[in-house]
Amino acid sequence: MGYPRVYPTGVTIYDPERAYNGLTVFPSAKGALLIDMAGNEVQLWAGLSGFPNKILPGGHVLGSTGERDPKHGYQDQLDLVQVDWDGHIVWRFAGTEEVRDPGEEPRFLARQHHDFQREGSSTGYYAPGAEPLTDSGKTLLLTHENRREPSVTDKLLLDDKFIEIDWDGTITWQWRALDHLDELGFDETQRNVIFRHPSLVPAGGGVGDWLHINSLSYLGPNKWYDAGDERFHPDNLIWDSRNANILAIISKRTGEIVWRLGPNFRDRDPLVDGPIGSTVDQFRLNLLPLPSRTVPDSPYIIGQHHLHLIPRGLPGEGNLLVFDNGGWGGYGQVTGISPTGVKSERRAFSRVLEFDPVTLDVVWQYTAGDAGRRNLSDFYSPFISSAQRLPNGNTLITEGSDGRIFEVTPDHETVWEYINPYYSSFRGRTLNMVYRAYRVPYQWVPQVTNPSEDAVVPPDSLHIPGARIHPALSPRTFPLQTIESEESAAGCDH
Amino acid sequence: MLSARSANIVAIVSRDTGDIVWRLGPDFARNPRTEKLGWIVAPGDVHLIPRGTPGEGHLLLLDGGGTGGYGAPRGSVTNGIGVERRDYSRILEIDPISLAVVWQYTPDEAGHVQPLDSYKFFSASGGSVQRLPNGNTLIADSDTGRVFQVTPGHETVWEYVSPTAQKNPVSRATLVPYERLPQLPRPTRTAVIPPNVTDFRVPGSPNGAGAGKITVVDGVDPHRLRAVRDPHGVINSADETPHDFCVVPIAPAGVPEPAAQANSK
Numbered sequence: 185m186g187y188p189r190v191y192p193t194g195v196t197i198y199d200p201e202r203a204y205n206g207l208t209v210f211p212s213a214k215g216a217l218l219i220d221m222a223g224n225e226v227q228l229w230a231g232l233s234g235f236p237n238k239i240l241p242g243g244h245v246l247g248s249t250g251e252r253d254p255k256h257g258y259q260d261q262l263d264l265v266q267v268d269w270d271g272h273i274v275w276r277f278a279g280t281e282e283v284r285d286p287g288e289e290p291r292f293l294a295r296q297h298h299d300f301q302r303e304g305s306s307t308g309y310y311a312p313g314a315e316p317l318t319d320s321g322k323t324l325l326l327t328h329e330n331r332r333e334p335s336v337t338d339k340l341l342l343d344d345k346f347i348e349i350d351w352d353g354t355i356t357w358q359w360r361a362l363d364h365l366d367e368l369g370f371d372e373t374q375r376n377v378i379f380r381h382p383s384l385v386p387a388g389g390g391v392g393d394w395l396h397i398n399s400l401s402y403l404g405p406n407k408w409y410d411a412g413d414e415r416f417h418p419d420n421l422i423w424d425s426r427n428a429n430i431l432a433i434i435s436k437r438t439g440e441i442v443w444r445l446g447p448n449f450r451d452r453d454p455l456v457d458g459p460i461g462s463t464v465d466q467f468r469l470n471l472l473p474l475p476s477r478t479v480p481d482s483p484y485i486i487g488q489h490h491l492h493l494i495p496r497g498l499p500g501e502g503n504l505l506v507f508d509n510g511g512w513g514g515y516g517q518v519t520g521i522s523p524t525g526v527k528s529e530r531r532a533f534s535r536v537l538e539f540d541p542v543t544l545d546v547v548w549q550y551t552a553g554d555a556g557r558r559n560l561s562d563f564y565s566p567f568i569s570s571a572q573r574l575p576n577g578n579t580l581i582t583e584g585s586d587g588r589i590f591e592v593t594p595d596h597e598t599v600w601e602y603i604n605p606y607y608s609s610f611r612g613r614t615l616n617m618v619y620r621a622y623r624v625p626y627q628w629v630p631q632v633t634n635p636s637e638d639a640v641v642p643p644d645s646l647h648i649p650g651a652r653i654h655p656a657l658s659p660r661t662f663p664l665q666t667i668e669s670e671e672s673a674a675g676c677d678h
Numbered sequence: 679m680l681s682a683r684s685a686n687i688v689a690i691v692s693r694d695t696g697d698i699v700w701r702l703g704p705d706f707a708r709n710p711r712t713e714k715l716g717w718i719v720a721p722g723d724v725h726l727i728p729r730g731t732p733g734e735g736h737l738l739l740l741d742g743g744g745t746g747g748y749g750a751p752r753g754s755v756t757n758g759i760g761v762e763r764r765d766y767s768r769i770l771e772i773d774p775i776s777l778a779v780v781w782q783y784t785p786d787e788a789g790h791v792q793p794l795d796s797y798k799f800f801s802a803s804g805g806s807v808q809r810l811p812n813g814n815t816l817i818a819d820s821d822t823g824r825v826f827q828v829t830p831g832h833e834t835v836w837e838y839v840s841p842t843a844q845k846n847p848v849s850r851a852t853l854v855p856y857e858r859l860p861q862l863p864r865p866t867r868t869a870v871i872p873p874n875v876t877d878f879r880v881p882g883s884p885n886g887a888g889a890g891k892i893t894v895v896d897g898v899d900p901h902r903l904r905a906v907r908d909p910h911g912v913i914n915s916a917d918e919t920p921h922d923f924c925v926v927p928i929a930p931a932g933v934p935e936p937a938a939q940a941n942s943k
Contacts, residue, residue, distance in 0.1 A: 186767075186819035187798040188839050189910060190872045195883045213905035218890075223883055226890035230900030249898050271893040448753065484754035511765065512793075517752040520707055520717040521762050529754050530763035532744060532797065558844055559821040561802065566765060567794055585794060605876045605887070606905035613791045614909040632890075640883045645841075648870055 190648060193587075193605035193616075195223035198640040202599040203591055204574040205637055206310075207629055209245065210582070210589065210621035211237050213606040216247050218629070222636035223602060227629075229271065235261055235297055236570075236620040238308045240318045243269040243629045246300065252293060256285040258342055258387035260328055261296040266318070269631050277353050280327045280345075295327045298398040305495075306404025306418075309572050310625050312497035314404065322356070324348050324421075326400040330391060333362050336375075337382045337392060344397040346421065359421075359439050361395055367441040368430060370515070371448060377515040377525035383427045396427035401492045403433065407502045408542065415442040416493075416541070424491040424506065429484065429514040429529060431491050431506065433541075443541065445469065447514060449484045469537075470545045474553055474560070485537070486529045487513030489584075490570035490620065494538070499577040499594075503538050503547060507581070510534050511566025533560035536571045536581055550581065554596045570620040580623045587616030591623070681721040681739065686747040686762060688724050688739065690774075700774065704747060711777040715770075719762045720746035723806040723850065726774075732813040732830075733771055736780050740817075741768040744802030766796035769807050769817060783815065787832040789910075804849035811855075818851035825851040874908045 198221055207226065209218045211234040218227040218239070227243075234247035248261035266275035277294055284290045301307070303321030305314050329345040341362065348357040361368075370378070382392030400423045403409070408416035419436040425447075433443040450468055468483055487509040494500045516528030538548040550571075552563035568584030578599065580591050587604030607614040626635065681688045690700040703721075706712040724739035745760035755761050769783040785796040804820035810827070814835065818825045823843020827836040840848050856864060879885060894900045906913055 186800055186822040186824050188822065188824055189834060189837055190878065191875060192878045192880045192883070193875055194879045194886055196880050213903055215895075215900070215903055219886065223886040224889040225886050228888075228890070228892045229895050230892055231898045231902035232895050233903070249895070250902070265895075267895050269891075269893070271895045273896045482754060486754075514753065517750065519749060519752065519761055520705070520747070521719070521764055523707070528752065530765070531754070532763065532765035532800070532802065558847070559803065561765075561797065561800060561821065564765075564797055566797065585797075607876065607909040608903070609906050609913045610791055612913055613789055613795075614906055614913065615791055615795060616909070617794070636884070638882070640880060643880055646880060648873060 191603070192646065193603040195221070195600070195602050195640045197590075197598055197601040197642050198222065198638075199599040200637045200639050202578075202593060202597075204576045204578050204580075204623060205635075206626055207239075207624045207632060207635065208580075208589060208602070208621055209237050209239050209624060210604070210618045211235070211247070212604060212618075213608040213616070216245050217606075218245075218624075218632075219602070220632070220635035220637075221600065222638045222640065224636050226632050226635065227269070229267055232265075232267060233261065234619075235259070236299070236622070238300075238302075238316075238622060239624045239628055240266065240302065241315050241628045242318050243631045244274065244318055246302070248294070248296065249273075252283075252295075253285065253288075254387055256288075256388050257283070257293075257295070258328070258385045258391065258393060259297045261294050263294045264296050264300055264323070264325060269629075275351075277323065277325070277349060279349075279353050279355070280325070280347060281329070294325065295329070296325045297328060299326045299400040300324060301401055306402040307492050307495055308401070309495075309622050310575065310628070311404075311495035312575070314495060314497070320351050322348050322350055324400065324402070326397060326423075329360060330388070331360075331362055333365075336362065336365060336394070337379045339382055339384065340388075340391045341382060342385070342387075342391045342393045344395055344425075346400060346423075357436075359434060361397065361425075364434075364439065364441055367444070368425075368428070368432075369444060369447055370428070373517060373525070374428075374447060374515040377528075381515075381524045381526045383526060393427060395425040395430070397423050398426045399424055399490045399492065403493045405496045406493060413542070422491060422493055422504075424488050426487050426489065426513060427515075429486055429488070431485065431488065431504075445544070446485060468544070469539065470543070472546045472549050474551060482531055484514070484529050484531070486531050487511045487566065489568060493541070494573045498573045498575060500538055500548070500573055502541075504541050505536070505538050505571050505573060505579075507565075507569040507571050508535050508537050509566055509569060510564065532564060533562075534564045534566075534569070534583070536579065538573075548594065550579065550592060550596060555592070555598070556596070568617060568619045572622060574623060580621065582618050582621045584618050584620070585615075587618050589618060589621040679724055679726060679737075681724040683720045683722060683742070684746060684748075684760075686718055686721065688718065688721050688737070702777070715772070715777055715779065716768075717762055717764070718770075719743050719764045720802065722804060727771070727809050731809050731811060733780065733809050735774075737770075737772045737774050738807050738809055738815075739770055739772070740801065740805050740807050741770055742802050742805060743767045743800060765800060766793075767799055767801045767805070767819075769815065771809075781830065783817065783828060783832060787828075789832075803847055806850035806852075808852055810853060816851065816853045818848045820847040820849050823848045827853070872910070874911070876905075876908060 216229040216232040216237040232247045250262045252260035263278035301324040302316040305316040346359040382394040424431045429446045431445040485508045489507045491506040510531035512527035514529040522528045536550040539546045565583045565585040570582045572580040591600040604616040607616045686703045688702040706717045720742040722740045727733040743764040747762040749761035751758045771781040785799045788799040801819040806818040808816040823840030
């Protein structure tokens with residue numbers, strides 16, 4: 185949908201009785217920003233990046249002190265640091281690889297991107313009895329590695345590498361996607377497109393960001409493993425590939441892909457997917473109906489973000505939660521809009537899907553239609569974004585491209601909403617994008633002693649000074665009313 | 679003159695013979711002139727700009743985007759219906775003889791970062807476009823219920839959001855000269871100055887900025903990252919962010935996607 189030029193920012197909806205009250209952290213245009221439920225900024229770690237930022241118990245934050253120059257590296261973070269409440273760096277890792285960039289001394293970088301996990305918590309967000317460690321333990325990082333692999337393409341590839349490090353920064357385990365090419369399920373058309381067009385980005389003279397893995401977490405304790413299904417060993421890792429539309433779980437022990445959905449979301453095809461009974465099964469997702477009259481069939485998950493298993497102790501535990509962006513993703517047949525076969529799948533709306541990883545039944549979803557909107561594109565972020573399950577059963581959603589962080593009940597009602605008021609400049613344009621936000625329980629940040637829980641009730645109407653019209657606002661924020669009378673227009677607020 | 683939304687066709691029919699005497703689409707590939715134009719998806723409100731109006735003789739249309747066209751089944755489009763998909767709209771003013779784009783309003787002219795925020799100009803279910811006597815263009819964005827007027831230089835000089843757009847999408851809007859409605863008194867002019875959205879809050883919502891602790895991190899310039907003062911104001915290049923975003927570049931409409939982006943910067 186289109187956007188008006190004027191809309192309110194900050195907290196626009198807050199129902200203290202029904203929201204899960206806590207603090208919210210996100211990487212803003214000013215640094216790592218922590219806000220209370222009313223939208224007051226309770227802490228800014230100024231200038232600290234985060235891909236993403238995560239809070240640790242005790243009021244610490246994880247993030248990065250800077251990014252590698254985009255001329256030489258794509259989305260590479262210099263380091264991963266743990267910073268205390270007063271700004272002291274208490275832990276730092278930058279030892280993935282030594283790089284020599286033009287004009288720079290040789291230096292070691294983390295090359296971290298998109299995700300990391302600290303031991304103690306599978307996902308980095310709150311779950312009962314699973315707190316991330318703050319003064320010891322392993323850290324899991326999603327990193328980049330440049331590599332040539334002639335069987336995939338003649339171009340330089342930007343591969344994704346998972347590493348696990350101990351507290352002292354020693355790499356104790358690693359996994360590289362290119363080593364598992366044959367387990368990814370690409371068909372011949374896709375292999376051919378990747379060979380010619382492996383999603384080249386300009387960094388370092390051109391490098392193929394062929395998979396663009398953008399989330400990585402542990403499965404953690406779960407009912408599937410308890411019932412004997414080895415694919416769901418708590419140490420196993422779950423991740424997704426944005427550019428290839430792949431969702432997968434790998435064995436921590438063997439490195440093999442033991443569960444996969446995509447890159448082709450159709451009924452099982454033995455010719456492509458291997459013999460029936462193989463550990464890598466691929467089925468069609470059993471979708472819930474989309475409550476809209478104009479929706480094309482949408483069996484594909486496209487350009488998705490933040491796939492993870494809902495941790496034990498939270499409502500929906502054991503199910504997978506994913507922000508299925510839509511937008512563009514995947515390799516496939518050439519069309520008018522995709523003349524090279526790159527980004528061959530497109531969908532102009534997003535959805536959050538919660539599904540059973542064994543039956544592939546979708547058990548809960550959030551779309552604009554579920555929220556009562558006529559137009560499905562009213563909920564849409566073609567890139568970034570995330571979903572976090574909260575202890576009261578609500579879900580915190582980051583609709584990243586709109587800078588919109590909001591909390592919905594299982595019945596799709598919005599009980600809290602925040603529009604990021606901070607815009608960064610990019611090529612003369614501006615964006616208030618939020619990569620990923622997390623809700624944090626108060627007890628993780630004892631330094632915040634008096635957070636505001638003052639309700640914010642969305643007004644029936646909101647007027648720009650001088651205007652006597654109904655608001656030019658983010659229209660989905662506000663219940664739409666009939667045109668109000670002159671009296672209500674007198675209640676103009678700036 | 680007609681446009682066929684589901685088939686991605688724009689055409690002129692002879693009133694005398696019924697023959698289609700001019701046609702654009704449904705295939706925009708393999709012809710240098712239409713390739714340059716870019717794929718038109720789900721077009722609407724196509725018309726010839728009338729004599730006496732700036733741009734007279736050109737075609738004006740809403741290239742809506744969304745889904746349109748018939749083609750080979752693929753991945754998620756198993757029946758071949760709506761194979762072409764695009765998450766933004768374009769207003770195109772086209773010379774019908776040369777097929778050159780004379781003027782356009784796309785997400786780029788609207789000031790959005792492409793392709794990331796392209797969908798912020800996106801009127802998929804309908805909408806309209808009208809050339810005004812002063813050379814401005816009135817655009818109706820149906821799903822948002824937004825009707826706005828832009829100058830030839832793409833500045834927004836008027837914007838209205840329908841309060842009932844959820845129930846009644848604004849499929850078309852027409853600006854009418856005062857003379858057509860002599861029954862109405864001439865309205866007075868009162869300018870509406872938009873607030874800075876960074877500070878614009880609903881009642882009861884605190885501004886929140888700088889309300890709490892601001893912490894300097896060891897070795898990190900606290901001003902390393904900077905928010906712009908007003909996202910619609912003058913952007914200071916010193917505030918430029920170094921970020922790369924999570925997408926492979928997509929060429930603007932009308933430019934074929936390059937095999938490699940290595941030379942683009």
